[in-house]
Amino acid sequence: MEAVGAILVTHDALGADLRQVLFDGMPEFFALPLDVKRSLISGYINGYIERSPSSNMPAYESVRIWETTDGGGSRNLVDDVVWPHVNPKFWNTVGTFAKNMMDLERTVRTMILEGLGVQQEHIDAQHESIVHSVRQSRYGTLPEMRTTSLSMLPHRDNGMLNVVVQHQVEGLEVQTKDGSWIMVPPDPDTVAVIAGEMLTVATNGRVPACVHRVRTPSNRKRFSVLLSSKPKDGVTVRPLDELVDAYHPLQYNPCNFSEYIDFRYAKSVVGGDLISVDGTLKAFCGKVLILDM
């Protein structure tokens, strides 16, 4: 985690049956008419990103679902109004997936912070300040992608952690310190855990936000599901006390997450989501270190 900001976790939280229902249901969701999917931008579900031919992710579409992580209150809305013929097993599966992955996310984040020497009460306080969401993505194929196979450009995630589940088709790659790329295999019992920029702030730079991208050399259609943890609206993230001392001077000023998101979006928007620019976080809340000469 401290080297590249990512780890591969072998875990049975997503059993074979759950995985099958989850990934069987996704093509059906993305096959819905565009106006239906667009309607998911408002209301209880937010965050449908449609395919945007002029962007640099022309074959990517995605939907973020919040309510599965706080009790599933709007599933009726989806079943009755938006997606009446859906296999009901699907939404239950998304709910179970969210719960299992939230537990896993919390365990991994706790282990990272404990490993760095953060006290339990500060870890508990961080849990209280976090929200989770599920993002389902579809990566289509286009003839021109045969040459690059790059379906999501290198970027850093903005939140705390992203738990990424791939299914059968490869794609996720993480960058090492020397700039080379490691392919994360889509093995059934594994999930990739990717650190985002708010974890970098909280750990005073000890955990770097992982630079990653999606590249599918086999040029097959690909689906993935992410469980994301982010600070709640209005929360200000600051380096944890235990991680600031004479050897580790303060690297970041307090960072209001919502203001940081506005800052990032204002700089660069691609297909409704931001491709992080190197240095964006430092520009927003990085501390200028004054060296004694």
Ligand SMILES: O=C(O)CCC(=O)C(=O)O
């Ligand atoms: O689909 C994946 O494997 C990763 C997607 C990703 O990095 C993102 O949505 O931020």
Ligand SMILES: [Fe+2]
């Ligand atoms: Fe990402």
